Amino acid sequence: MEAGSSRYGSPEAAESQQLRGTNQSGMRDHNERLVLSLVRQSGALAKSDIARMTGLSAQTVSVIMRELEVEGLLLRQEPVRGKIGQPSIPMALNPEGAFFIGLKIGRRSAELVLIDFLGNSRAMLQNSYGYPTPRDTIDFVKSGIAEMRASLTREQDKRIAGLGVAMPFELWNWVDTAGAPREIMDEWRNRDIRADLQALFSFPVYVQNDATSACGAELVFGDIGTLRDFVYFYIGAFAGGGVVLNGRLYSGPTGNAGALGSMPVPGPGGRPTQLIDVASIAVLEKSLNAKGIEASYLWTSPEEWSDLGPELDSWIATASDALAYAIVASASVIDFESAVIDGWMPPAIRARMVQAVQSAIGKIDVEGLRIPSVREGTVGIHARAMGGASLPLSERFLIGSTAPSRGV
Amino acid sequence: MEAGSSRYGSPEAAESQQLRGTNQSGMRDHNERLVLSLVRQSGALAKSDIARMTGLSAQTVSVIMRELEVEGLLLRQEPVRGKIGQPSIPMALNPEGAFFIGLKIGRRSAELVLIDFLGNSRAMLQNSYGYPTPRDTIDFVKSGIAEMRASLTREQDKRIAGLGVAMPFELWNWVDTAGAPREIMDEWRNRDIRADLQALFSFPVYVQNDATSACGAELVFGDIGTLRDFVYFYIGAFAGGGVVLNGRLYSGPTGNAGALGSMPVPGPGGRPTQLIDVASIAVLEKSLNAKGIEASYLWTSPEEWSDLGPELDSWIATASDALAYAIVASASVIDFESAVIDGWMPPAIRARMVQAVQSAIGKIDVEGLRIPSVREGTVGIHARAMGGASLPLSERFLIGSTAPSRGV
DNA sequence: CAATAATTAAATCACTCTTATTTATTATTG
DNA sequence: CAATAATAAATAAGAGTGATTTAATTATTG
Numbered sequence: 093m094e095a096g097s098s099r100y101g102s103p104e105a106a107e108s109q110q111l112r113g114t115n116q117s118g119m120r121d122h123n124e125r126l127v128l129s130l131v132r133q134s135g136a137l138a139k140s141d142i143a144r145m146t147g148l149s150a151q152t153v154s155v156i157m158r159e160l161e162v163e164g165l166l167l168r169q170e171p172v173r174g175k176i177g178q179p180s181i182p183m184a185l186n187p188e189g190a191f192f193i194g195l196k197i198g199r200r201s202a203e204l205v206l207i208d209f210l211g212n213s214r215a216m217l218q219n220s221y222g223y224p225t226p227r228d229t230i231d232f233v234k235s236g237i238a239e240m241r242a243s244l245t246r247e248q249d250k251r252i253a254g255l256g257v258a259m260p261f262e263l264w265n266w267v268d269t270a271g272a273p274r275e276i277m278d279e280w281r282n283r284d285i286r287a288d289l290q291a292l293f294s295f296p297v298y299v300q301n302d303a304t305s306a307c308g309a310e311l312v313f314g315d316i317g318t319l320r321d322f323v324y325f326y327i328g329a330f331a332g333g334g335v336v337l338n339g340r341l342y343s344g345p346t347g348n349a350g351a352l353g354s355m356p357v358p359g360p361g362g363r364p365t366q367l368i369d370v371a372s373i374a375v376l377e378k379s380l381n382a383k384g385i386e387a388s389y390l391w392t393s394p395e396e397w398s399d400l401g402p403e404l405d406s407w408i409a410t411a412s413d414a415l416a417y418a419i420v421a422s423a424s425v426i427d428f429e430s431a432v433i434d435g436w437m438p439p440a441i442r443a444r445m446v447q448a449v450q451s452a453i454g455k456i457d458v459e460g461l462r463i464p465s466v467r468e469g470t471v472g473i474h475a476r477a478m479g480g481a482s483l484p485l486s487e488r489f490l491i492g493s494t495a496p497s498r499g500v
Numbered sequence: 501m502e503a504g505s506s507r508y509g510s511p512e513a514a515e516s517q518q519l520r521g522t523n524q525s526g527m528r529d530h531n532e533r534l535v536l537s538l539v540r541q542s543g544a545l546a547k548s549d550i551a552r553m554t555g556l557s558a559q560t561v562s563v564i565m566r567e568l569e570v571e572g573l574l575l576r577q578e579p580v581r582g583k584i585g586q587p588s589i590p591m592a593l594n595p596e597g598a599f600f601i602g603l604k605i606g607r608r609s610a611e612l613v614l615i616d617f618l619g620n621s622r623a624m625l626q627n628s629y630g631y632p633t634p635r636d637t638i639d640f641v642k643s644g645i646a647e648m649r650a651s652l653t654r655e656q657d658k659r660i661a662g663l664g665v666a667m668p669f670e671l672w673n674w675v676d677t678a679g680a681p682r683e684i685m686d687e688w689r690n691r692d693i694r695a696d697l698q699a700l701f702s703f704p705v706y707v708q709n710d711a712t713s714a715c716g717a718e719l720v721f722g723d724i725g726t727l728r729d730f731v732y733f734y735i736g737a738f739a740g741g742g743v744v745l746n747g748r749l750y751s752g753p754t755g756n757a758g759a760l761g762s763m764p765v766p767g768p769g770g771r772p773t774q775l776i777d778v779a780s781i782a783v784l785e786k787s788l789n790a791k792g793i794e795a796s797y798l799w800t801s802p803e804e805w806s807d808l809g810p811e812l813d814s815w816i817a818t819a820s821d822a823l824a825y826a827i828v829a830s831a832s833v834i835d836f837e838s839a840v841i842d843g844w845m846p847p848a849i850r851a852r853m854v855q856a857v858q859s860a861i862g863k864i865d866v867e868g869l870r871i872p873s874v875r876e877g878t879v880g881i882h883a884r885a886m887g888g889a890s891l892p893l894s895e896r897f898l899i900g901s902t903a904p905s906r907g908v
Numbered sequence: 909c910a911a912t913a914a915t916t917a918a919a920t921c922a923c924t925c926t927t928a929t930t931t932a933t934t935a936t937t938g
Numbered sequence: 939c940a941a942t943a944a945t946a947a948a949t950a951a952g953a954g955t956g957a958t959t960t961a962a963t964t965a966t967t968g
Contacts, residue, residue, distance in 0.1 A: 111538065111554065111899065112554055113531045113560070114531060114924095115527070115556070115924055116924065116925090116954085116955045116957090119522045119524070119923095120956065120957095126520075138914075138915095140915080145519070146520055148521035149958050150915070150916085151917085151959080154914095155916090158916095171965090173965090175912090175913080175967080176913065176968080177913025177914060177967080178913055178915070179913090181915090262868070321753045323833070338753075342745070344729070345835060346835045350833065352833065353868060354832045354867060354868035354869045356825060356864060358766065362766075362770045362771075365865070366867065367832075424764075425757070425834065427753060427754045427755075427756040427757050428753075429753060456764060456772070457773070459673075459774065460761060460776070461762045462754055462756060491519065523956085524922045524956075524957060528924090546948095548946075548947055556925095558948070559924080559925070579932090581932090581933070582933090583946080584933065585932075585934075585944085586932040586947040586948070587946090587947080
C-alpha cells in the first residue's frame with residue numbers, strides 16, 4: 093500500500109482532485125463561505141459592508157445572510173448609529189454556530205480539544221505516553237470525545253461539524269528516535285487511522301500533517317491581520333512547517349507541503365544538515381542531558397521553563413541561524429510576506445528566537461529576494477490540536493483561495 | 501513609487517486580489533474556461549467526455565460547446581465510429597481561435613513572438629543589444645508588432661487577445677553586471693513599461709517575471725502530461741524559476757515567486773552562495789573567457805554549441821550540484837511532483853544537466869521528503885517569449901486552480 | 909423636511925438540471 | 939442477412955435556483 097497520499101485526506105479527497113464544473117448550488121455555497129470568511133476576518137460586518145466587499149448585490153447578500161442567521165451561524169448585533177442613513181446592523185459569528193474537535197498525536201502525548209465557532213477552547217484533554225499506539229489512541233479518542241460530548245447540550249452536540257486529526261508525516265519512521273517497538277510502528281504504517289476513527293462517529297473525520305495543522309490554526313484563529321501568504325514553523329519535539337498561499341492553507345498534492353524540518357541547511361561547521369537536526373526541542377533536550385541536566389519538564393511544562401543556562405542560549409543561536417537560512421530558501425521558492433514561528437515553548441523563548449532569526453537573516457545574501465518579515469505565532473503550544481479542529485471548520489465553512497471570477 | 505508589486509500585473513490586477521462573490525456569468529465563464537482547458541489538455545474531446553469529466557449535465561455541456569464552436573474557438577472533428585452507440589464528435593481547439601503576442605526582454609536581446617491558439621509560433625523577431633533601453637524596446641515592439649499584424653488577415657487580427665511581456669525582476673539592478681549606464685537603468689526603474697505599451701494597443705498588456713513566464717510556457721504548451729505541481733528552472737544568462745501549483749502558474753503576492761536564482765546553496769568549498777552564481781550561462785562564459793576562449797556564440801547560437809572542453813564539464817558538474825540542492829530545498833517547502841529544467845542551451849546539454857542533477861540528488865539527505873522527479877523542459881530556448889504570449893491566453897481562456905465546488 | 913444610507917419585496921434574467929426524444933451505431937437473434 | 943435490441947450521443951423543452959434590477963420602506967442626520 094502506497095503511503096502518504098492515501099494517509100492524509102478527507103472523506104471526499106478522492107474526487108476533489110478532478111476539475112469540476114460549477115452549478116448554482118456551488119455558486120451559493122461559494123458565496124455563503126465568502127460571507128462567513130469575511131465576517132470571521134473582520135469580527136462583525138453589516139450586510140451593506142459585505143455587498144461592497146464582494147461585489148454582490150445588496151439583495152443577494154441580504155438573502156444569504158438572513159439564511160445564515162436563521163441557521164444560527166450569524167448573530168445580529170446592536171445597530172450602529174451616528175452615521176447618515178439608516179443604521180447598519182453588524183452581523184457577527186455565533187460562537188454556538190458550530191463545534192469542532194481536534195486531536196493531536198505527538199511523540200510524547202496526545203491532545204483532544206473541543207472548540208466553538210469562534211475558536212474558543214471549550215474543553216481539553218491530554219494523554220501522555222512513552223510512545224503512541226493506535227489502540228490506545230483510539231481508546232483515548234473514544235472516551236475523551238464521549239466525555240466532551242456529555243458536557244454539551246443536545247442542541248450543541250448536533251452542531252459538531254467534524255474531527256480533525258493532526259499527526260506527523262510517516263510517524264512509523266520514529267522507530268529509532270522514539271524508542272518504540274517496530275511492530276507498533278508497523279501497525280501505524282499499515283492501519284488506516286482515519287477510517288478507524290470515521291467508523292466511530294457520524295461527523296466527518298479528517299487527517300492532516302501536524303505542523304501543517306498548527307499553521308492552519310494560526311491562519312484561522314491567529315492574529316495575523318491581513319496577512320495572506322506566509323511560511324510557518326512549528327518547533328516541537330521535532331520541527332515542521334506549513335504554507336499559506338493566498339489566504340488558504342496549502343497542503344500540497346501529497347499533503348506534505350511545508351516539510352520544512354527536512355530543509356537542508358548549513359549545520360555546525362558548514363556541513364549540510366537538516367533543519368530538524370538543529371532546530372527542535374529534542375536537540376535541546378539532548379544537549380541538556382549531555383551536561384547531566386534533567387530536562388523532562390521541557391515536555392511537561394511548555395508554559396514556563398526553568399533557568400536553562402548556556403545550553404539554551406547556544407541552542408537558540410544555532411536554531412535561529414538555521415531557521416533564518418530556511419526562511420531565505422523558502423522565500424526564493426515563494427515570495428512570502430511573512431515567516432511565522434511558533435512552538436512548544438514559553439512565549440518569552442519564542443520571542444527571543446524571533447529576534448535572533450531576524451538578525452541572522454541580515455547576515456545572508458538576499459539579493460533578488462524580498463525578505464519576509466519574521467513574527468511570532470499567536471496561537472502557541474496547542475496550535476497542532478487547534479489546527480486539527482480548524483480542519484473541519486475550513487472544509488465546511490471557509491472559502492478557497494482563488495476567487496472564481498464574478499463576471500461582468 | 502514602490503517597485504515590484506506595481507511592476508508586474510494585468511489591467512485588472514488591482515481588484516482581482518479582493519475576494520469576490522460569484523454570479524451566473526462568473527459560473528458560465530468558469531465552465532467555459534474549464535471546457536477549453538480540458539480540450540487543450542487532451543487534444544480533442546467529445547461533449548459527452550466533457551460532461552463526464554466535469555460532472556456537468558450533458559445538456560449544459562452541449563450548450564456551452566455549441567457556443568464556443570460558433571465563436572470559432574472549437575472545431576468539429578471527424579466522428580469517431582466503432583463503438584456502440586451514436587458516434588461521438590470530438591471537438592478540438594481551433595488554431596485560428598485566437599492569437600497572442602509575447603515579448604521577452606533579456607540581457608542581450610529582445611524577442612517578439614506571435615502564436616496561435618494552439619501555441620504554434622506564427623512569427624518571430626529578434627533584436628540584439630549590449631543592454632536594453634526602454635526607448636529602443638518600445639520602438640522594437642511598435643515596429644515588430646506592426647510587421648506581424650501586417651501578415652494577418654483582418655479576421656485574424658481582430659482575434660489578437662493580448663500581449664504578454666516577460667522581463668526580469670528589477671532589471672535595473674543590472675547596473676554592475678550588464679555594463680549599462682546607470683541613467684538607463686534608472687529609466688527602467690522609474691518608468692511603467694506596461695502602461696507605456698498598453699497605450700499603444702487596444703488589446704490588454706500584461707507583464708510577468710521572465711523565468712515565471714518560461715514556466716508558464718511549459719505549463720500551457722509543454723508536454724507535461726498530467727503533471728500538476730512542479731518547480732521549474734530556466735538557465736539563461738542568469739538563472740530563474742517558476743512554480744506551478746495545482747495546475748496553475750503561481751506567481752505569488754508580489755509576482756516574485758520562483759526566484760530560485762536567489763536560493764542559497766553551498767558553493768565551491770561549502771561556502772554559501774546563490775544558485776545564480778554557479779548555475780547560469782554567464783558563469784560559464786566567464787570561465788571560458790578566463791581560459792582565453794571566445795564564447796559569444798553561447799548567446800548567438802543556443803541550438804548548437806561547439807566543442808567546449810573541460811570548462812563545460814565542470815560547469816555542468818557544479819551547476820547540477822547546486823540545482824540538486826535547490827530542488828531538495830524547494831521540495832521541503834512544497835511537495836512538488838517534478839522539477840523541470842530548461843534553458844538557453846542545446847537540448848543535448850540540457851539532457852546532460854538533468855542526468856547530473858538526478859545523480860547529485862542521490863547524495864543529499866532527503867529523509868522526510870518525497871523527492872520530485874527531474875525532467876527536461878520541452879519548450880526550449882524560446883520559453884520566455886512563449887511564456888509571455890501564454891499570459892493573455894491563460895488570463896482569458898484558462899481555468900484557475902482550485903475548482904469551485906460543484907455542490908450537490 | 910431634504911438628503912442619505914440600509915434594507916428588502918417583487919419582478920426579471922441567466923444559467924444549469926431533469927426528463928424525454930431523436931439519431932446513429934453495434935450486437936444479437938433467427 | 940434482415941430484423942430487433944441495446945447502447946450512447948446529442949439536444950429540445952420545461953423546471954428550478956440564485957443573482958440582479960427596480961422600487962419602496964425605514965431610520966437617521968443636519
